[in-house]
Amino acid sequence: MSAVLLLGEMPPLFSPAWISANAPALLVVMSLLSGPVAVLLWRGRLAWAWAGLISLLAFALTLILYGQVLHQGVVSYAMGDWAPPLGIVYRIDALNMLALLLVAGMGLLSVVYGLPAVLREIEPKKQALFFAAFLLNLTGLFGVSITGDAFNVFVFLEIASISTYVLVAMGAGTDRRALTASFNYLVLGTIGATFFVIGIGLIYMATGTLNMADITAQLHGRGDDRVVRAAFAFIVIGLGLKMAMFPLHTWLPNAYTYSPSMAGTFLASTGTKVAFYALVRFIFGVFIPGSAFDSVIFDLVLAPMAIAGMIICSVQALFQNNIRKLLAYSSVAQLGYMLMGLSMGTAAGLSAGLLHMFNHALMKGALFMGAGIFALSYGVRRIHDLRGMGQLMPLTAAAFSVAGLSLVGAPLFAGFVSKYYLVMAALERGWWWAAAAVILSSVLAIFYVGRMLEAMYLRKPAEIDGAPLKPRPAPMLALVPLLILAAANIYFFFDASLPKGLADAAAAALLGGGAS
Amino acid sequence: MDSWHYLTGHFNYIVVIILMMTGLYIVISTGNLVKKLVGLGVFQTSVFQLYITMGKIHGGTPPILQSAHEGSEAHGAVIRNAPVPIAQSLADVPIDGVIYSNPVPHVLILTAIVVGVATLAVGLALVVRIQESYGSVEEDDLREADYQSAAEPAK
Numbered sequence: 135m136s137a138v139l140l141l142g143e144m145p146p147l148f149s150p151a152w153i154s155a156n157a158p159a160l161l162v163v164m165s166l167l168s169g170p171v172a173v174l175l176w177r178g179r180l181a182w183a184w185a186g187l188i189s190l191l192a193f194a195l196t197l198i199l200y201g202q203v204l205h206q207g208v209v210s211y212a213m214g215d216w217a218p219p220l221g222i223v224y225r226i227d228a229l230n231m232l233a234l235l236l237v238a239g240m241g242l243l244s245v246v247y248g249l250p251a252v253l254r255e256i257e258p259k260k261q262a263l264f265f266a267a268f269l270l271n272l273t274g275l276f277g278v279s280i281t282g283d284a285f286n287v288f289v290f291l292e293i294a295s296i297s298t299y300v301l302v303a304m305g306a307g308t309d310r311r312a313l314t315a316s317f318n319y320l321v322l323g324t325i326g327a328t329f330f331v332i333g334i335g336l337i338y339m340a341t342g343t344l345n346m347a348d349i350t351a352q353l354h355g356r357g358d359d360r361v362v363r364a365a366f367a368f369i370v371i372g373l374g375l376k377m378a379m380f381p382l383h384t385w386l387p388n389a390y391t392y393s394p395s396m397a398g399t400f401l402a403s404t405g406t407k408v409a410f411y412a413l414v415r416f417i418f419g420v421f422i423p424g425s426a427f428d429s430v431i432f433d434l435v436l437a438p439m440a441i442a443g444m445i446i447c448s449v450q451a452l453f454q455n456n457i458r459k460l461l462a463y464s465s466v467a468q469l470g471y472m473l474m475g476l477s478m479g480t481a482a483g484l485s486a487g488l489l490h491m492f493n494h495a496l497m498k499g500a501l502f503m504g505a506g507i508f509a510l511s512y513g514v515r516r517i518h519d520l521r522g523m524g525q526l527m528p529l530t531a532a533a534f535s536v537a538g539l540s541l542v543g544a545p546l547f548a549g550f551v552s553k554y555y556l557v558m559a560a561l562e563r564g565w566w567w568a569a570a571a572v573i574l575s576s577v578l579a580i581f582y583v584g585r586m587l588e589a590m591y592l593r594k595p596a597e598i599d600g601a602p603l604k605p606r607p608a609p610m611l612a613l614v615p616l617l618i619l620a621a622a623n624i625y626f627f628f629d630a631s632l633p634k635g636l637a638d639a640a641a642a643a644l645l646g647g648g649a650s
Numbered sequence: 651m652d653s654w655h656y657l658t659g660h661f662n663y664i665v666v667i668i669l670m671m672t673g674l675y676i677v678i679s680t681g682n683l684v685k686k687l688v689g690l691g692v693f694q695t696s697v698f699q700l701y702i703t704m705g706k707i708h709g710g711t712p713p714i715l716q717s718a719h720e721g722s723e724a725h726g727a728v729i730r731n732a733p734v735p736i737a738q739s740l741a742d743v744p745i746d747g748v749i750y751s752n753p754v755p756h757v758l759i760l761t762a763i764v765v766g767v768a769t770l771a772v773g774l775a776l777v778v779r780i781q782e783s784y785g786s787v788e789e790d791d792l793r794e795a796d797y798q799s800a801a802e803p804a805k
Binding site: 288289314325 | 674690694701761
């Protein structure tokens with residue numbers, strides 16, 4: 135159903151009916167306008183409260199949209215009442231909804247978590263600017279997830295990316311390597327975005343339209359077209375750079391390691407996931423699945439890269455000494471799982487990949503939050519320094535371990551569910567080697583997560599001048615979101631119906647078949 | 651002669667490819683961060699040219715409605731209310747006997763230029779901060795300094 139309202143029927147401003155009818159636009163416009171307001175508020179705590187309020191409202195709007203999607207299937211909203219395909223349309227189906235829920239939920243939790251870390255890590259006059267950059271980042275990620283217009287994706291992707299460069303660079307207060315990390319990310323991110331926009335341009339040349347649904351309609355019955363094929367290649371490489379697909383991931387480890395704790399948490403759990411969403415959307419929702427070049431790229435490009443990423447980056451993670459760098463390499467490996475699900479090209483595989491996208495955000499969010507709390511309380515950055523944390527900070531260590539076990543894919547934790555579906559989908563497709571790679575990579579994960587757990591629980595606390603460290607309470611504001619995420623990691627093992635339902639619906643809609 | 655026609659017919663695209671490869675090569679080959687940004691700028695400029703080229707329609711005039719008095723209202727209403735099949739509305743069919751160039755790529759690329767300016771601004775700001783804290787903008791020096799500080803025991 136179209137949410138387009140004719141003039142005259144417009145409900146009064148800010149009434150519930152108005153909000154629910156305009157929720158897609160409000161979500162993006164509200165977060166966009168709130169960024170400059172955060173700059174004007176100037177004081178760190180004020181800006182934090184403002185960012186918290188906006189993320190809360192955004193989360194509420196996302197829930198309203200979720201209700202509408204459950205009710206109607208697809209919500210489409212014509213911007214400024216200009217009818218598609220000429221106007222820009224915001225189109226929300228199950229796939230968008232999964233990305234939106236992820237961004238809104240993790241955004242809210244990251245803001246709540248962020249205050250103690252930001253007050254410590256960032257100099258006072260930059261704190262408000264940090265939250266402004268965060269709100270703009272939120273805008274960009276919402277925009278990418280919600281829009282049904284191909285060029286719009288580029289614009290929002292760049293809003294998200296440019297604000298991410300700023301967020302990462304703000305880590306310079308604690309480590310100057312944040313600056314070079316941010317610069318490298320900027321160069322590679324811009325190359326990725328430019329490749330993406332070249333691809334969009336080529337599509338526009340071939341079809342004369344930018345509306346995603348209309349592009350698909352124009353491409354039907356077109357046959358093999360060299361311009362379209364080039365566009366496909368540019369878009370896959372461009373989004374691959376943004377999502378840190380295996381050989382294009384070199385910007386990611388340093389950017390995650392040296393960014394401020396709150397930025398690291400939010401980026402690790404949303405940034406690459408939204409780029410993955412965009413890749414899924416373009417491969418299955420814009421280009422036509424099953425055409426000749428798709429199957430070649432799935433079997434010979436994406437699947438091998440996914441496996442290489444899963445194994446090589448897990449091995450790299452094994453040899454890291456810095457906690458956050460270990461988590462960052464593990465993120466690249468986990469992106470390999472999602473890519474693997476996508477490259478199977480079956481509804482079951484895609485659904486498993488999307489489910490893993492959701493679960494990975496939960497576990498990596500919790501792990502980065504935990505690492506941030508250790509750094510905040512004891513200045514712990516290396517795995518060696520984690521020793522004795524199980525005694526010193528029992529709650530944080532427990533939540534960190536839950537997320538770590540979820541990362542490994544142990545039963546009783548959410549990570550197990552998505553890996554199970556992934557392995558089953560691989561076997562169903564006849565890709566036993568893919569299933570083997572998933573299991574091998576999980577075994578490697580046991581080792582690198584095990585190194586951290588061993589240090590936390592089996593080693594004695596560090597001593598300073600002969601006296602062991604004293605327990606210090608974790609900041610409550612930081613601890614609560616971490617515990618919520620850890621609980622979510624357990625909850626979604628027992629009842630994965632929310633993400634699984636959305637992932638199945640998305641895969642079914644994109645591939646036109648039912649998921650198992 | 652065929653290849654001559656091919657070259658002249660695709661002149662803009664050839665320039666785009668040369669610029670694109672030049673820019674990408676500068677980004678990869680140089681170790682100086684400012685020069686990297688220059689290369690990035692050249693790379694992005696090639697895309698601007700690609701978009702502008704595709705907006706040109708043979709024999710097309712600038713896309714300003716010529717029969718403005720009675721025409722603009724009518725066309726506006728058509729586009730606004732009824733979803734016009736794209737093939738009809740944007741193909742190079744004359745409207746009131748006039749062929750217009752396609753304005754959409756120009757508008758798109760204005761947005762991309764703004765994005766490019768913002769990226770350049772953030773990039774240069776980062777270079778300034780890097781110069782302040784490392785005292786150099788050469789990649790080799792930065793790497794050397796990072797190794798040095800990594801070798802020292804962490805505080």
